Amino acid sequence: MTDIPRLTSAAAVLILCLAGCSSAPAPGSNPTAAPSPSQSTPRDPAADGSAPNATGTDTSTPGNAPSAGGFPSGSIAGVDPCAVLDAATIGAAIGAAVTGPPTPGRTAYGPNCIWSAKDRSVTLLLTSAEKYDSFKQLSQEVGQPVTDVTGVGDAAWHDAKHAGSPSVALWVKKGSAAFSLRLALSTDDTTWGRDKILATLRPLAGTVIAGR
Numbered sequence: 001m002t003d004i005p006r007l008t009s010a011a012a013v014l015i016l017c018l019a020g021c022s023s024a025p026a027p028g029s030n031p032t033a034a035p036s037p038s039q040s041t042p043r044d045p046a047a048d049g050s051a052p053n054a055t056g057t058d059t060s061t062p063g064n065a066p067s068a069g070g071f072p073s074g075s076i077a078g079v080d081p082c083a084v085l086d087a088a089t090i091g092a093a094i095g096a097a098v099t100g101p102p103t104p105g106r107t108a109y110g111p112n113c114i115w116s117a118k119d120r121s122v123t124l125l126l127t128s129a130e131k132y133d134s135f136k137q138l139s140q141e142v143g144q145p146v147t148d149v150t151g152v153g154d155a156a157w158h159d160a161k162h163a164g165s166p167s168v169a170l171w172v173k174k175g176s177a178a179f180s181l182r183l184a185l186s187t188d189d190t191t192w193g194r195d196k197i198l199a200t201l202r203p204l205a206g207t208v209i210a211g212r
């Protein structure tokens with residue numbers, strides 16, 4: 001019986017890490033990746049060989065070469081999330097210019113990319129439909145609010161608005177692949193409620209699916 005609380009606690013840590021690791025890195029700091037299943041804290045991408053090179057491309061494995069853009073309904077192998085969206089599209093959606101190149105990274109669920117503006121950021125995570133389902137179930141098991149969303153992909157759901165440094169993630173499944181888009185704010189801006197964040201993420205999700 002003592003193993004059940006321990007597993008629940010570990011699951012909660014993973015969910016909180018995926019939420020936190022999707023935020024823009026602080027000025028002067030290195031971006032972090034979500035933990036692997038055997039880790040309980042985020043790792044710097046440079047620590048496992050996935051630091052970006054001078055062109056902003058994740059060089060950890062040959063399979064992460066940039067694609068021409070757009071999202072596959074099958075395997076995400078070989079798709080660079082930083083090539084799926086661009087700074088102009090994201091800046092127009094969030095109402096703030098993206099500063100600097102995107103930051104590639106890798107989590108336990110797949111590769112991700114972060115575009116940062118002055119006080120907000122957008123993170124795109126590419127994953128599989130199987131991991132989409134497992135993370136949704138995991139979120140429900142630890143009491144994380146999960147709300148289904150219609151009209152986006154084959155299936156979609158979003159998590160709750162996190163207090164303090166507010167953010168909402170929209171998870172979308174398309175075929176055997178899936179992705180999440182998280183909009184995070186650096187401060188608790190009351191003008192950015194859950195509905196406004198979702199209204200911003202939905203058209204971005206449509207762009208990911210259609211390909212820019």
